[in-house]
Structures are given as C-alpha cells and as structure tokens.
Amino acid sequence: MIKRIFSVLMLAVFALTLASCASSEGSTGDDVLYVYNWGEYIDPEVLTMFTDETGIEVVYDEFETNEIMYPKIEAGAVNYDLVCPSDYMISKMIENDLLQEINMDNIPNRENIGEDYWKNAESYDPGNIYSVPYVWGTVGILYNKTMVSDPVDSWGILWNEKYKDEIIMQDSVRDAFMVAERYLGYSMNTTDEDELQEAKELLQEQKHLVQAYVVDQVRDKMIGNEAALGVIYSGEAIYTQRENPDLEYVIPKEGTNVWIDAWVIPRNAKHKENAEKFINFLCRPDIAYLNFDYITYSTPNIPARDLIEDEDIRNSPIAFPVLSDYDLEAYTYLGEKADRHLSALWREVKSY
C-alpha cells in the first residue's frame, strides 16, 4: 500500500518534471546500479555483499504489482538499470520496445539456471534474449487446517458459503480472473467476451464471501489467523508455514498459473554493464541460495537448490512441484486493449 501511494506520488512528480521540460537524469557516477524489484524479493545482505565485492552501489526500489511497475518504466522518469517483472509483463515490454538485449557473454553463471526454465522462458522471451529467470512459482490456495473442514483441492472452495468472510482474494487483475477462469474451465489468457463476462459474474457472486482483496497482506492475514482461505503465490507458502504450522498450500485440480519473474534491462538504462554484473552475481549458487532462504520463492538455480540442507524443503512439493503433475498455464500478454478491458471488468467486480 505504501508503495502504491508512493507510485501515485511518483506519477505526480513525473507530471511536474514533464511540465518543466527537465529531463531527470540519474546519478552520473559509474559505480551505481538502479534496481527496481518486487517488495521483499531479495536478501538485503546480498546487496551489501555485491557492493563489497564490486564497489558498485545499489539504489534499490520496490513495487507491488506488475501493473504499478509498468507505467514508471514507460514514463522513464527514473532510469532503472534492472527490473524484475513477470513473464507476461516482459512480453508486453518487449513488444513496446522498452527493453534492451542482455549480453549473455557477461553472465557466465547463467549456466546454473536449469534448462527447463530457459525453455519455459521462451514463451515470453523467444530466444532468451532479454531476460534471465530469477524466481518462479505457482498460484494456489493457502488454508488453515484448523478452520477448514472440507477437503481443499478445487478453486470451488472459494465459493463455499460456509466460509463467508473467511476468504482472502488477490487484488491483482490477472490473478483474480485466473481463479474464476480456471474454475470455469477456460484458459487464463482468454479474451473471449462471453467467457470474460462469465468469469466476472462468478467473481461478483463470490464477493459477499470475500473478507478482503489484498496483495502482500495475504501472508500476514493468514499467519495471524484472520482468515481461513487465501489465494497466494507458492513462494509465500513456505514462509507462512514457518510462522504458522496450521497453514497448508494446495494447487487446485483445475490447474493454475505457473509464473517466472526474470531480470530485464530497460531500454533507457544508464549502467548496463553493472546490471549484467549484478545478474551474474545473483546467478551464483551461494547467492541464489541466500535469496531462496530469505524470500522462500522457488529458485530456478539448480546448484543453489542442491545447497538447501533441509531435505523437506529441497524436495518440497510446494517449492519444487513436479510440473507435469499439474495442469499449469503461464500468462501471456493480451495486448493493451484487452488489458484495459480486463481492468474495467475487475472494477465492475470491486464496485459490485
């Protein structure tokens, strides 16, 4: 939320800078790197280590959703050197020419990223030219075993009247619609108007059961026993279980979204080489392991996974599910018109 307000403030600042026709330059020093990442998505220690090893100072900002990140990069008022968007947003950025090619020769550690992940990444970045996978995961239901008596294996439980005011939904357009679309048996990338309307009506029907629509707070609310069921990213599940052992994560049988967040270098980045150094640093097994341990989101870094001492976590079906066991689908970029249409439908749900 703070980030959301911040982004609105930033927009205001953008407007001012545009008005005064002043092009805002970043720091002119060479030993600096502007990183724009998801909230709580890196071990702060890693940033310190990077600065100690290379002498490059990292200026670090955070965003809450892809949709909040995008306009800032598009407006280009802050010249970020490295951003970590999700798959479908990367293809949108490629399509709108906001990214520059990464010189993979500068990233020898890329070999640590598993072959499968590079292959998956082709769906949003054909040829693996613009992005290096950072973390990946699924979206599923986190539930409290002491509060839910029915078996949780389907998105349908989120429409069960018994759990009125006990359900927390994602306040993020694509994730919210994905749940309804998958429950109805449609693709999460559908642009068919009838299917979208049906999904919208299903979400409206669900609204009186929903306690709140939030993003990052799902985690805290589930840990605090505020709700019985929540839609959450798999990476949060391990963390929440550490804090509250009553919680359990499931991938519903109707299938869900599998996503990859990857590093990209924006077109207007001023410190491309530093950005590549940083990506290479993050691909180092020990660093990837540190990050995994801190953020608990699945790492595509194979040697880093082998470093995990706790066998339960190394072989956890939450962190490292066998992908072929589930009906998984990645988001694709739908185009601006369809995106805005989906947003408008989402507002219809929220105003219902």
Next chain:
Amino acid sequence: MNSSKNRYLASPYLIWSAGFIIIPLIMVLYYAFTDYDGRLTFSNVSAIIYYVNIKALVLSVIFSVVATLFCLLIAYPLCLILTTVIKNGSSFLSLIFILPMWMNSLLRTYAWQNILERKGVINGILAFLNLPPFYIINKPPAILLGMIYDFLPFMVLPVYNSVSRIDKDILNAARDLGADSFDTFVRIIWPLSLPGVISGITMVFVPSLTTFVISDILGGGKILLIGNVIEQLFTQDSDWNAGAGLSAILMIFIVISMFVTAKYDREDIK
C-alpha cells in the same frame, strides 16, 4: 509599504502556485480532454456516466458528506466546551485533539486496521470478556470511522479558532439584553463561528471525497470510491487520459466547495 515592493515579496508564492498548482491543473485538463494520440475528446470526461464510475462518485459523496457531518457534530460542541466551560488550559486541550496530526495519517489508518481486525485489539478484549465480536472492518462503517478520525483535526482547528475569537463582551451584552443561552447560541455564537465552520467543512469534505487510501486499507478493497477508480486508472491501466478525465469531474465538486468558502469569507469581512 508600496505596492511594487509587495509584488516583489509575492513572487516566490507566484512561482510556487504556478509550478505546483496551475501547471499541474492545466496538465490534468489537457489529459482529460485528449486521447492517447493527443486528439481532442470528451470520452474521458463522459466516462463518469459509466455505472461503475457514477456509483463510485455517489458513494464518495455520501461517505464524505456523512464524515463531514460527524466531524462537525463532534468538533463543534468540543470547541464550545473548550472555550466556554474550560477556560484555563483550553488551548492545551485543543492541542491534544490536534496532536494525532503529528503522526503520518497512513500509519494511523494502518493502526485502525490492527485495532478493528477480527483478531485485532478490540476483538481480543471482547473475546477475553466473553462478549460477542465486533466486525466492522472491511465494511462501510470502518471507512467512515477512518475518515472521521483522520480528518477531525481539520474541523477542530478552524472551528476552535473562530469560536475562541468571539468577543465575550458581545455574549455578555446579549445576556444583558435578555437573550437566553439558546438565543445567544442561535443568534450570536453560531453566526459568528460560521466562517470557521465553513472552512472546516471544506477541509474535511475535500480530502474525504478524494481519498483512496482509507477505503483500501479499512475497506479491504471491497468498496470502490472515486479516488480508487482514479488511482487504478493511473497505476494499473497506465491510462492517464481516463484518470485525468475523472479527476476533472471530481474537481468540479472541489471548485464548488471553494466558491462556497470564498463567499462566506467575504461575508465575514463585511
């Protein structure tokens, strides 16, 4: 002082208001009446009749009117008590009511979320006393509470100022001439405090009308106010034109309330 020197002294404020008020306003209007390619269009502004937007606007107006009324109902008697009943230390007491403003309003709103939550402070106490739980979080009353709490100081301050400025001799004269307390209030205190009340109303009404933070944090994202719609258009859709169009509509309400204030200010001078 001669007038040219006055003008010189005013110049920093002119630059300020040009750079931070007038130019941004022009930009909002520019975006509001153009489309993505910069062509003139009224569709951004007429989008207000879309039922989601009109509902959000109506809800916002209802919320802010009710919040303003509550603030006035709480603040006015308070200011009367502070100025008439407690004569010593009244400025200290009014300070206490303004004290919350020293803290960030976002933090205060999050604090209310913690207080009102299902496992929050209030319900913890109620559960301890074996009383039924109290659920208003993520419902309209919680948003209203947040607005009243956040904006009450903006009502207390101007009302207190105008009430405390009323000359005690006038009140004594009214008594001497046979007015009872009710007459004194209706014919002396209330009219003399009206400028403070009017500016208090504006200062509560405008931020309540435009807020999107309170409805997000205390409403659980379930109640869409016009501020939320505009915020989402800017941040999620990156559709500045549509966002600016609705902002322009919202400005009409703000301008109306400013005209009302200005009118009463002039009457005050007379």
